[in-house]
Amino acid sequence: MRKFAEGLKDSLHGKLQPSHVPSGFNSPENALETSIYRYRKQRGVNFGSWFVLERWITDQPYRFAQAPGQSDLDVARGTNARETLEHHWDNWIVEADWAWVSKRGINAVRIPIGYYHLCGADPSVLRGTSFEKFALVFSGAWARITRAIETASRYGLGILIDLHAAPGKQNNDAHSGTSDPPTFFSDKRSREHTTHVLCALLKLLKAHAASHTPPLMNLIGIELLNEPAPSSDEVLQGWYTSTMKALLAIDPTIPLYLGECWRTDQYADFLTRNPSSSLLVLDHHLYRCFTSSDTSTRVSEHTRALVDPGAHTPSMFARVSEKLGRAGGGIIVGEWSGGLNPSSLTGTSGEQGEFVRAQLALYERCCAGWFFWTYKKQWGGDTGWSMRDSVGGGVFPNRVGLRRKRDIVVDEEQRRHKRDEEKGQALAAHTNYWAQYPGQYEHWRFGDGFMNGWEAGFQFIDSSSPCDPHGRVNELGFRGAWARQTTQDHGKGYWEYGGRCLVQFPC
Helix, strand or coil, rough: CCCHHCEEEEEEECCCCCHHCCCCCCHHHHHHHHHHHHHEEEEEECCCCCCCCCCCCCCHHHCCCCCCCHHHHHHCCCCHHHHHHHHHHHHHHHCHHHHHHHHCCCEEEEEEHHHHHHCCCCCHCCCCCCHHHHHHHHCCHHHHHHHHHHHHHHHCCCCEEEEEEECCCCCEEEEEEEECCCCCCCCCEEEEEEHHHHHEEEHHHHHHHCCCCCCCCCCCECCCCCCCCCHHHHHHHHHHHHHEEEECCCCCCCEEEEEEECCHHHHHHHHHHCCCCCEEEEEEEEECCCCCHHCCCCCCHHHHHCCCCCCCHHHHHHHHHHHHHCCCEEEEEEEEEECCCHHHHHCCCCCHHHHHHHHHHHHHHHCCEEEEECCCCCCCCCCCHHHHHHHHHCCCCCCCCCCCEEEEECCCCHHHHHHHHHHHHHHHHHHHHHCCCCCCCHHHHHHHHHHHHHHHHHHHHHCCCCCCCCCCCCCCHCCCCCHHHHCCCCCCCCCCCCCCHCCCCCC
């Protein structure tokens, strides 16, 4: 990583604005390592039902829950709640699980939490809420969340903290904290208190990272709300705007992830109208098993609709990724699975695996990252929803991402030769294409853009630790956003072509 920091020193001091440099770090190397965590291709998994419980994933914590026994609040209202939850937190995810995901090439974990899980560090988050009486029940959660971040750091894993359960409840699902009806969008106080919670969360995360030497650098972002179901986009977007302003006043560089209510184009337009000093990311969730249309569609058709570039979903991802990249943001798929309704399956060998691989290929091509839902279930055998079982059943690949070849050493002359060779080929193709249309062109801009894009891609790869026992390789994921942060004329011909190049080089 130090080699990478030296390689980008000119960019850091010459082109980045001070607000773009991750704050709170005691050296350029640390700040740049944080940037690598945040801007690399995120290949992740959700640790579902660890802190925010979901009964279909594991029902053990619900043994003493109060009826209807579907939410965290139901568990808290039952008997033996503190002992039950602390036992679950300490045993659902253990050291061996972190090692397992790392071995599979995974480099990031999304951790869903509720606002009440912060109360052990900041009791004010419970004030005036349904969980106010249960501070003792949840008081031990924050220490375990911070321990998770520390453990992830040892394994080179980035952490995305997802506010899955907000005050007032942002959707009608029990995994938003309670079994009660949602009031988030009808109650202004709930929205204001959620902003307070997120600001408290960010301050706690910053303080925890800074308490280590060197500081922890693996927080890749905060997700403001999981799957919000607003009464109107105007209400949610107004809240997003004010909350982002409050968070960026605390840390102008923290990446913020926003749920887009499955109205991806509309929320992409919203982000392009709200430029930011930080990385702003839309989180899209893709499932093909819940609607009547999903259940009446065969898996082969679902797969074709993901493979065909002209189909709705691939074209949407390509369009939105381009738009957000030019605005300095990006899009990820924060939840997806191989889960299908039984009526979609035909019994053909390998059909579920083809469906999963089609999704992976699409997300790798069009998105800055993805997070499979979920890591595991209490009951074995679910190859659609449990990554552990999916890998074991040959449905999900045994490994994702590039793998470093330790015996390969690339010297500077070899690297320059490869770069110039690929630049020449790309520039020739670019020039020949535009020769069909008479006009005045500055093809040198494409050449410069290609060079800088190639160098950035290579430097991300070169930042990969040769000591990683699993040989994981960093790849530039948020290409448009990185281009915008490190160039002054992004969008005027400088990077838009070169920033897309893929470094085909031994690693």
